[in-house]
Amino acid sequence: MAFYYTEPSRTFNEFLLLPNLTTKECTPNNVDLSTPLTKFKKGEKPALSLNIPFSSAVMQAVSDHHMAVALARCGGISFIFGSQSIESQATMVRKAKGYKAGFVVSRSNLTPGHTLKDILDLKEQTGHSTVAITEDGSAKGKLLGIVTGRDYRISRDSLDKPVNEIMTPFSSLIYGKSGITLSEANDLIWEHKLNCLPIVDEKQNLDFLVFRKDYDSRKNNPLSLLDANKSYIVGAGINTKDYKERVPALVEAGVDILVIDSSDGFSEWQRETVQYVKENFDVYIGAGNVVDKEGFRYLVESGADFIKVGIGGGSICITREQKGIGRGQASALIEVAEARDEYFKETGIYVPLCSDGGIVHDYHVTLALAMGADFVMLGRYFARFDESPTKKVKIGNNFVKEYWGEGSNRARNWQRYDTGGKSGLVFEEGVDSYVPYAGSLRENMDRTLSKIKSTMCNIGSLSIAELQQKARITVVSATSLVEGGAHDVILKESSMAAE
Numbered sequence: 001m002a003f004y005y006t007e008p009s010r011t012f013n014e015f016l017l018l019p020n021l022t023t024k025e026c027t028p029n030n031v032d033l034s035t036p037l038t039k040f041k042k043g044e045k046p047a048l049s050l051n052i053p054f055s056s057a058v059m060q061a062v063s064d065h066h067m068a069v070a071l072a073r074c075g076g077i078s079f080i081f082g083s084q085s086i087e088s089q090a091t092m093v094r095k096a097k098g099y100k101a102g103f104v105v106s107r108s109n110l111t112p113g114h115t116l117k118d119i120l121d122l123k124e125q126t127g128h129s130t131v132a133i134t135e136d137g138s139a140k141g142k143l144l145g146i147v148t149g150r151d152y153r154i155s156r157d158s159l160d161k162p163v164n165e166i167m168t169p170f171s172s173l174i175y176g177k178s179g180i181t182l183s184e185a186n187d188l189i190w191e192h193k194l195n196c197l198p199i200v201d202e203k204q205n206l207d208f209l210v211f212r213k214d215y216d217s218r219k220n221n222p223l224s225l226l227d228a229n230k231s232y233i234v235g236a237g238i239n240t241k242d243y244k245e246r247v248p249a250l251v252e253a254g255v256d257i258l259v260i261d262s263s264d265g266f267s268e269w270q271r272e273t274v275q276y277v278k279e280n281f282d283v284y285i286g287a288g289n290v291v292d293k294e295g296f297r298y299l300v301e302s303g304a305d306f307i308k309v310g311i312g313g314g315s316i317c318i319t320r321e322q323k324g325i326g327r328g329q330a331s332a333l334i335e336v337a338e339a340r341d342e343y344f345k346e347t348g349i350y351v352p353l354c355s356d357g358g359i360v361h362d363y364h365v366t367l368a369l370a371m372g373a374d375f376v377m378l379g380r381y382f383a384r385f386d387e388s389p390t391k392k393v394k395i396g397n398n399f400v401k402e403y404w405g406e407g408s409n410r411a412r413n414w415q416r417y418d419t420g421g422k423s424g425l426v427f428e429e430g431v432d433s434y435v436p437y438a439g440s441l442r443e444n445m446d447r448t449l450s451k452i453k454s455t456m457c458n459i460g461s462l463s464i465a466e467l468q469q470k471a472r473i474t475v476v477s478a479t480s481l482v483e484g485g486a487h488d489v490i491l492k493e494s495s496m497a498a499e
């Protein structure tokens with residue numbers, strides 16, 4: 001007879017945290033969000049830790065080398081997507097490892113068809129006076145010119161003057177080529193008395209900007225996740241098929257940690273993959289995804305350094321609909337965290353957990369941490385930012401970015417071009433979608449982190465470990481959910497627009 005769980009499968013939305021006593025030293029500034037990334041023995045330190053509990057999803061629409069650098073600068077980690085050829089994935093890892101602080105993705109971008117008014121509006125919005133003019137208005141589009149505060153006079157120029165009459169065109173720009181070092185970029189800045197040096201690739205696409213004032217950008221990024229050589233820590237996704245070719249190439253490119261990317265990690269293929277990596281390489285590896293104690297045990301006993309939790313909770317997921325497998329993300333995490341704690345008691349080895357998928361609100365991150373996750377993995381959240389690899393598109397009056405699942409046909413098409421890969425899909429497990437464009441990672445992450453820290457202070461906890469110890473969590477009823485939102489009032493338009 002089948003086994004029946006007595007508890008239903010629950011999601012983060014069904015839980016709330018209760019405040020504890022907040023002491024006076026418990027302020028957001030004092031909260032430390034560092035967290036283990038790899039397993040460690042009681043009393044020892046993990047070999048790898050994160051400075052903030054965030055990782056970006058192993059997805060084409062989320063984690064390339066640009067995202068890896070941007071997130072590592074904030075203190076988190078990206079796992080560069082594996083649904084591409086071994087060579088191109090290794091190149092992305094190599095590029096991310098090769099970046100040095102000081103190169104920034106442009107945050108203010110317009111097209112030549114915009115006007116002076118758009119420039120001024122954007123300046124008001126972002127505070128940046130340097131605007132990159134690209135063909136499609138994106139941070140990585142073909143660079144056509146640069147506008148700085150010295151290119152226009154508000155008193156003389158009409159507000160509808162087109163950008164292409166204001167900008168310094170590409171033909172007159174001093175620029176650096178992708179791959180140059182920070183000190184070479186700084187030499188160009190000094191030699192030509194520039195405030196800003198654009199870095200472009202061989203196709204004239206904008207890669208980065210280097211600013212005179214950012215010499216020591218490490219000062220601006222105190223939480224940067226760096227290795228002993230001051231390169232960013234970088235992760236990469238692998239699969240259970242071509243790992244004997246892929247892993248050596250990724251290790252050679254300098255990857256710090258791998259994760260097996262699968263909807264269902266409770267398999268002999270994952271055990272063999274973990275064992276192969278552990279026997280042959282000096283690199284860390286996470287495995288998953290699992291949703292119960294049995295899956296957790298199996299992968300930990302196979303040698304995994306962290307375990308990823310979650311089946312079917314992702315925003316673009318349709319696995320539960322297509323295959324009928326999965327579990328509410330909160331229920332999955334609660335059970336696996338219990339298994340992790342039991343394992344720790346038994347062996348003295350602490351195995352970090354990553355809660356993957358289904359994070360919609362910032363407080364869901366705090367809940368996941370309180371329920372025992374050491375860090376979270378997000379796709380939709382990061383796909384919305386300038387730094388994600390996908391196209392920014394205007395629909396109606398709003399900008400959106402493309403976001404598609406790794407189980408969608410769109411993501412899996414790459415395999416057709418791979419020798420030995422399978423062609424096409426029998427059925428899709430993910431959708432192709434848009435998400436609202438949300439600006440730069442840094443600004444959004446700062447806001448998310450301040451919410452998490454503020455909630456942690458309500459709980460009276462200055463660290464994630466303390467949060468996990470102290471948290472008191474309650475299930476909410478359907479009617480109390482209504483009570484939790486604005487209710488019984490007529491909202492003004494400005495409040496309806498707010499998140």
Ligand SMILES: NC(=O)C1=CN([C@@H]2O[C@H](COP(=O)(O)OP(=O)(O)OC[C@H]3O[C@@H](n4cnc5c(N)ncnc54)[C@H](O)[C@@H]3O)[C@@H](O)[C@H]2O)C=CC1
Pocket residue numbers: 058239240241261262263264269289310311312313314317319356357405406407429430
């Ligand atoms: N977290 C989630 O809820 C979900 C995630 N996804 C994402 O979609 C992508 C694809 O996921 P999956 O289809 O689970 O990928 P997968 O590579 O784990 O599995 C694909 C198929 O190949 C089989 N397989 C795996 N290794 C094999 C081997 N060595 N020999 C023979 N057969 C083997 C598997 O059993 C499965 O039928 C991943 O990026 C995953 O993260 C997809 C669905 C749900």
Ligand SMILES: O=c1[nH]c(=O)c2[nH+]cn([C@@H]3O[C@H](COP(=O)(O)O)[C@@H](O)[C@H]3O)c2[nH]1
Pocket residue numbers: 057058059310312313314315316317318319320356357358359377378379380381404405406407408429430431
């Ligand atoms: O059922 C699925 N079909 C897919 O095509 C797919 N692609 C990604 N993923 C998983 O979703 C996670 C990201 O979730 P969020 O967008 O909710 O952050 C990711 O981290 C994955 O675990 C998929 N699940």
Ligand SMILES: [K+]
Pocket residue numbers: 264265266267
């Ligand atoms: K399985």
